Amino acid sequence: MKTLYVEGDSLLHRLPPRAKLLGLAAAGIALFFFRSIPPLALAALLCAAIYASLGIGLRHSFARLRPIFLTIAVVALFTLLVGSTEEAATVLLRLTSLMLLAAAVTAATGIGDFIDEITLAARPLERIGLVKAADIGLSIGLVIRFVPEILDRYRAIKDAHYARGLKPRILTLAVPLIILTLKNADEIAAAIDARGIRTQK
Amino acid sequence: MDIRFEEAEARFEGRTVLHPLTLSLSERRIGIIGLNGSGKTTFARMINGLVTPSAGHVVVNGFDTVKHGEKVRAESGFIFQNPQNQIILPILKEDIALGLKSRKLSRQQSDAAVDAVLDRFGISHLATRRAHELSGGELQLAALASVLVTEPDILIMDEPTNQLDLKNRELVRRTIEGLGENIIVISHDLELVEDFDRMLLFHEGRLAADGPPADTIRRYRELAR
Numbered sequence: 001m002k003t004l005y006v007e008g009d010s011l012l013h014r015l016p017p018r019a020k021l022l023g024l025a026a027a028g029i030a031l032f033f034f035r036s037i038p039p040l041a042l043a044a045l046l047c048a049a050i051y052a053s054l055g056i057g058l059r060h061s062f063a064r065l066r067p068i069f070l071t072i073a074v075v076a077l078f079t080l081l082v083g084s085t086e087e088a089a090t091v092l093l094r095l096t097s098l099m100l101l102a103a104a105v106t107a108a109t110g111i112g113d114f115i116d117e118i119t120l121a122a123r124p125l126e127r128i129g130l131v132k133a134a135d136i137g138l139s140i141g142l143v144i145r146f147v148p149e150i151l152d153r154y155r156a157i158k159d160a161h162y163a164r165g166l167k168p169r170i171l172t173l174a175v176p177l178i179i180l181t182l183k184n185a186d187e188i189a190a191a192i193d194a195r196g197i198r199t200q201k
Numbered sequence: 202m203d204i205r206f207e208e209a210e211a212r213f214e215g216r217t218v219l220h221p222l223t224l225s226l227s228e229r230r231i232g233i234i235g236l237n238g239s240g241k242t243t244f245a246r247m248i249n250g251l252v253t254p255s256a257g258h259v260v261v262n263g264f265d266t267v268k269h270g271e272k273v274r275a276e277s278g279f280i281f282q283n284p285q286n287q288i289i290l291p292i293l294k295e296d297i298a299l300g301l302k303s304r305k306l307s308r309q310q311s312d313a314a315v316d317a318v319l320d321r322f323g324i325s326h327l328a329t330r331r332a333h334e335l336s337g338g339e340l341q342l343a344a345l346a347s348v349l350v351t352e353p354d355i356l357i358m359d360e361p362t363n364q365l366d367l368k369n370r371e372l373v374r375r376t377i378e379g380l381g382e383n384i385i386v387i388s389h390d391l392e393l394v395e396d397f398d399r400m401l402l403f404h405e406g407r408l409a410a411d412g413p414p415a416d417t418i419r420r421y422r423e424l425a426r
């Protein structure tokens with residue numbers, strides 16, 4: 001997992017993160033109220049323009065969006081097979097708009113801002129005593145931070161098997177990986193304490 | 202800086218890892234050496250309260266590490282043996298800002314503090330990089346920035362040059378030389394600590410020597426034989 005944020009100074013970058021996330025949610029709902037092609041085509045164009053305003057570049061954008069777009073294409077194709085051309089076009093336009101807008105918001109919002117917003121959104125849960133809101137934000141940050149490290153370790157353990165002429169098996173892979181991960185988790189927890197990160201109320 | 206150990210002892214699962222120890226530390230630069238497993242890391246972790254004494258007390262700048270853990274950790278920064286485990290958020294500048302959260306600074310103040318500390322260690326170009334992609338030397342500097350942004354009185358480093366190549370070792374060594382903070386450095390890299398003000402040697406959980414680096418290092422060589 002990588003962070004999808006892209007450095008930049010576009011209007012979308014400068015917009016407050018809450019406005020962007022709420023706007024995205026609202027647009028997502030609104031898109032499902034349009035059922036005819038012209039307004040949806042207009043929405044797709046608008047979303048494409050917003051995405052283009054980030055200045056990511058065509059080739060790079062294509063690489064980022066291809067996996068989701070393929071999924072959308074499959075869904076649209078399936079709709080075409082069981083339904084009408086118009087229905088398929090509606091699905092295609094609607095999902096493409098949503099994809100472009102969501103990708104634009106993700107690319108223009110830093111992970112720190114995301115965490116702050118999630119923390120704020122979790123405040124009501126904190127008030128009824130369920131969780132500590134700051135911990136939810138921190139957990140999400142930690143997952144994004146450490147998933148690549150765990151994948152590296154997995155590869156290293158697999159390489160160690162090959163280097164010693166062993167065939168990697170689930171058990172011999174998983175056990176050292178879990179031990180290493182727990183050991184690191186201990187250290188990460190100690191670092192969180194040492195840096196006084198969870199002391200704030 | 203004023204660190205006092207009063208008959209402080211550390212025990213894990215019934216095994217004594219650090220025997221009762223009484224000493225006080227106030228020199229600006231203190232080195233800690235000793236064989237693997239001699240208790241150096243445990244001693245250092247007792248200073249910032251990550252390990253609490255199973256008997257006795259540890260008092261840092263007037264705060265008991267058991268009763269005032271949070272205050273003690275605000276007084277002391279800690280660079281761990283594996284700095285990659287102490288960068289907690291994916292993007293470096295956001296990780297550094299995280300340490301400032303409890304200060305309730307404005308966005309501008311926080312950004313300015315982050316920029317200043319990145320600049321101080323010459324790593325402004327790494328601000329938006331992913332922690333996962335940093336090299337060993339870069340990680341060590343990043344960890345320094347993330348810890349020193351909160352301006353602790355004391356900085357503790359656990360084997361800061363251990364996994365570094367010659368070039369990064371020099372870079373980190375020069376950086377440590379330039380630090381104005383009180384520093385306590387655990388090291389197998391004797392060159393790094395040989396000109397410090399005081400040096401402690403641990404051996405099998407006890408303080409085996411304490412004094413000027415040259416004397417302590419001589420004793421270490423005898424023990425290691």
Ligand SMILES: Nc1ncnc2c1ncn2[C@@H]1O[C@H](COP(=O)(O)OP(=O)(O)O)[C@@H](O)[C@H]1O
Pocket residue numbers: 213214218235236237238239240241242243244
């Ligand atoms: N959390 C712990 N639980 C159990 N034993 C520990 C723990 N931390 C350290 N030890 C043991 O304490 C001894 C001293 O360790 P440490 O302080 O890390 O030594 P050093 O840093 O000098 O290599 C070692 O034998 C180690 O296995």
Ligand SMILES: [Mg+2]
Pocket residue numbers: 241242243282359
């Ligand atoms: Mg150690």
